[in-house]
Amino acid sequence: MxxxxxxxxxxxxxxxxxxxxxxxxxxxxxxxxxxxxxxxxxxxxxxxxxxxxxxxxxxxxxxxxxxxxxxxxxxxxxxxxxxxxxxxxxxxxxxIISDVIVPDENTLRVGETEYFLGNHFVRLNGQGTFNSPMVFAHHGWMHRAKNIDAYNGIDVRDKVVVLYDSGFPNQNLSRRPEGLSDADITGTRGTDWADPITYATQKGAKGIIMVGSPQVEERWAQIRGFAPRGSTYVDGLRETPASPVIPILLVNRSVGDAIFQGSAGNKDSSSAFAIDRQVTGTIKSGKLSRxxxxxxxxxxxxxxxxxxxxxxxxxxxxxxxxxxxxxxxxxxxxxxxxxxxxxxxxxxxxxxxxxxxxxxxxxxxxxxxxxxxxxxxxxxxxxxxxxxxxxxxxxxxxxxxxxxxxxxxxxxxxxxxxxxxxxxxxxxxxxxxxxxxxxxxxxxxxxxxxxxxxxxxxxxxxxxxxxxx
Ligand SMILES: [Zn+2]
CATH class of the missing domain: 3.40.630.10 (Zn peptidases)
Incomplete structure (x- = not known):
């Protein structure tokens, strides 16, 4: 046969x-x-x-x-x-070009405590340094017509935006907030609506920290294994992004707890608030060509x-x-x-x-x-x-x-x-x-x-x- x-x-x-x-x-x-x-x-x-x-x-x-x-x-x-x-x-x-993290050159400190790549945090995208106060911004989305604004009443400029989503981070970092369907994502990105990365970048944030959900915590061993490699593409088939992406990190529970320590709100809050703690970090990536x-x-x-x-x-x-x-x-x-x-x-x-x-x-x-x-x-x-x-x-x-x-x-x-x-x-x-x-x-x-x-x-x-x- x-x-x-x-x-x-x-x-x-x-x-x-x-x-x-x-x-x-x-x-x-x-x-x-x-x-x-x-x-x-x-x-x-x-x-x-x-x-x-x-x-x-x-x-x-x-x-x-x-x-x-x-x-x-x-x-x-x-x-x-x-x-x-x-x-x-x-x-x-x-x-094949991959955006890979440079080992041993990545740091994260919340308050006085130092955290380590892999053990406590992984990079999802971007690079850069920050030494900034933090703001909590729930799901991180904006949608003008639906009157959704995760930054309502708060300025994120030069700050690190902290987000929480109960599931797994996807390429927009968090699922769309309740009441926002596929059909609502029309018009111009950044004007009519903005996903968390677009919104944070547009508003001048220094970085994004995504606090991991219990599911993320459960599968941390796998996540840390996959995370070091960022976007991968074939040279000539895709334009490289015009502007560098701000550092976007996923952190596990130990860092998440430290972020909200002594704070009035917590990760389940549905409105934005300032977090009275400083976060310092360096995320360095380079291009790997294969x-x-x-x-x-x-x-x-x-x-x-x-x-x-x-x-x-x-x-x-x-x-x-x-x-x-x-x-x-x-x-x-x-x-x-x-x-x-x-x-x-x-x-x-x-x-x-x-x-x-x-x-x-x-x-x-x-x-x-x-x-x-x-x-x-x-x-x-x-x-x-x-x-x-x-x-x-x-x-x-x-x-x-x-x-x-x-x-x-x-x-x-x-x-x-x-x-x-x-x-x-x-x-x-x-x-x-x-x-x-x-x-x-x-x-x-x-x-x-x-x-x-x-x-x-x-x-x-x-x-x-x-x-x-
Ligand atoms: Zn096949």
Whole structure:
């Protein structure tokens, strides 16, 4: 079954170029022979390597991902595919920039007591120094039309704003106050409404201290492990923030108690008040740059003119890495199906082409994307900074999670979303193109006869698999 699935994908990619006008195709015996050089045991061997514990779950960036890229490169180069990444190499490099805290240069003192990074506080964002009085400002939000103002009657300029929310801090630091729904967040940020960070920055605060809830307290060991790294992005894909963010800290109960010690109000107060204590601190962060890569290769077509056109096939070769807090002893997410399966499928297609006596008329472009799990980094980067003339790519076939289907008779509810025993989810071929659907359907009916499930081939599909992978 697995072999057949891979063969199907290969056949689609070989036949698309011939079928653009005809719209229906019939697999020839010669094409069938090429597809059938792909063997299940070979795919299995590669997949056991790519999804081995030694790869550490192929996080982006990571050594495991780099080793996987080297493995792909070694094969592609041996088979004679053409490097199509940066400067005649198989790699398209990307720089991943992280805002990281500088160790040993972060201090926090409330009154006379000193607190320590990790043990007592973590940085959520920003950097800077402060030596200021504090004000308590509840949830920290402002909404003009709803008459919500966390700073009502109090000036936060040159002070550190202390906030409390009963849940977990999100990217706006606290949940929206009662009575403020999604629909209310309209108009201009900073004028009509402001989240706690926007509001504190706008009003000239020196920093924000978020006092942790009981849930935060309970999971402090995990929070302190994740917190040192701030925002992470791919150089070139995102503008760096124009103005530096003021320091934003999350503190645990020991610091929270010290802040309100001797104060008239406490963290549960619903109105703002001045806290008669001084807070002093330094938060220092720097930029950490790390490299990762897409792997890009070309198999040139045989037709002197048509070979300038490309059919692209892609898969993401990254996965999500490890989770030190995962239950049990195994902390590695191996990602054999997602998307080790697509990774080795592409490799098998490259080899099948390389050992074939004939070439397709058009060229085949192979791209293994990094950082899909982080938010489609590799695909976005390749589209923004293509290493080939992307206008000549006439179709792109992406392969994700083709490693398993539901076995016959399997009623396990955890497998309910898997494709059926002889089934494959085909997404996008009908909704995107007037041709590709017909080509893939006729290819299938003249070769493998899989059941095509088109339920996700819909612009309104709520899972948005077409847009996400
Ligand atoms: Zn995936």
């Amino acid at each position: 697995r072999k057949n699935l891979f063969a199907l994908v290969l056949t689609i990619s070989l036949l698309v170029p011939y079928a653009v006008l005809a719209q229906t195709v019939k697999v020839t015996p010669a094409e069938r022979r090429i597809a059938e050089t792909i063997k299940a045991d070979r795919l299995s061997n590669w997949l056991h390597f790519v999804a081995s514990d030694a790869m550490g779950g192929r996080d982006t960036p990571s050594q495991g991902l780099d080793i996987t890229a080297e493995f792909l490169k070694m094969k592609l180069s041996r088979w004679g595919l053409k490097p199509a990444g940066d400067n005649g190499t198989f790699f398209q490099n990307m720089n 490299r990762t890569q897409n792997v890009v290769a070309l198999w040139e077509g045989s037709d002197p003119v048509l070979k300038n056109e490309m059919v692209a096939v892609g898969a993401h070769y990254d996965h999500v890495g490890t989770n030190p807090n995962a239950p049990g002893d195994d902390k590695i997410y191996n990602g054999a199906d997602d998307d080790g399966s697509g990774t080795v499928a592409l490799l098998a297609m490259a080899e099948a082409l390389a050992v074939s006596k004939t070439r397709p008329k058009r060229s085949i472009l192979f791209v293994w994307h990094a950082g899909e799990e982080k938010g489609l980094w590799g695909a976005e980067y390749f589209n923004k900074f293509p290493t080939v003339n992307i206008k000549n790519v006439i179709a792109q076939l992406n392969i994700d999670m083709i490693g398993r289907s539901r076995p016959p008779g399997d009623a396990d509810p955890r497998n309910a979303e898997l494709s059926g025993p002889n089934e494959v989810y085909v997404i996008g071929s009908e909704m995107m193109s007037s041709t590709l659907g017909a080509v893939t359907r006729s290819t299938n009916s003249s070769f493998l006869n899989l059941d095509y499930n088109l339920k996700y081939d819909d612009p309104n599909d709520k899972n948005r698999f077409f847009f996400r992978s």
